[in-house]
Amino acid sequence: METTVTRPPVQYLIEESGKRIGVVLSWADYQELCAARSGDPELLVGLSDAELEVLADGMLAPRLQKRLNHLLQLNRENALDSDTKQELDRLLEQVDQMNVLKARALYTLRCRRGMAEE
Numbered sequence: 001m002e003t004t005v006t007r008p009p010v011q012y013l014i015e016e017s018g019k020r021i022g023v024v025l026s027w028a029d030y031q032e033l034c035a036a037r038s039g040d041p042e043l044l045v046g047l048s049d050a051e052l053e054v055l056a057d058g059m060l061a062p063r064l065q066k067r068l069n070h071l072l073q074l075n076r077e078n079a080l081d082s083d084t085k086q087e088l089d090r091l092l093e094q095v096d097q098m099n100v101l102k103a104r105a106l107y108t109l110r111c112r113r114g115m116a117e118e
Contacts, residue, residue, distance in 0.1 A: 044101075044108045056105040060095060067091065 013022035025033065028048065044052060060068065071088040074080050080088065 040111075042104050042107055043111060044104050047105075047108070049109060049112065052105040052109050056102050056109065058098065058102060060098065064091060064094070068095070 011024035012020045013024065015021055044055075047055070059065070068088075068091045071080065071084060071091065074084065075088060
């Protein structure tokens with residue numbers, strides 16, 4: 001089942017003359033705008049706090065973790081052929097990339113929470 005998130009329409013602050021003088025942003029939109037303007041390429045823009053928390057807590061799929069443990073054991077025993085060495089390298093690269101994303105998610109959350117305290 002797919003969930004659709006709809007954003008409220010843009011709200012403007014308008015003078016009595018009808019001139020638009022400001023825009024009302026949701027907190028999430030404000031945070032996203034601040035992150036985009038910060039120029040910090042490490043911030044993960046466009047994700048909700050809940051999505052960032054899930055990403056930060058993410059783990060390797062159990063099937064892959066089991067395979068990684070097995071390959072690491074074979075590696076300790078010097079029992080890997082070239083194909084399984086490549087498989088181990090690919091899995092370790094995935095773990096490295098996942099850890100980078102987890103760190104960026106945590107960093108983004110901390111930056112957002114720091115903005116909330118200002």
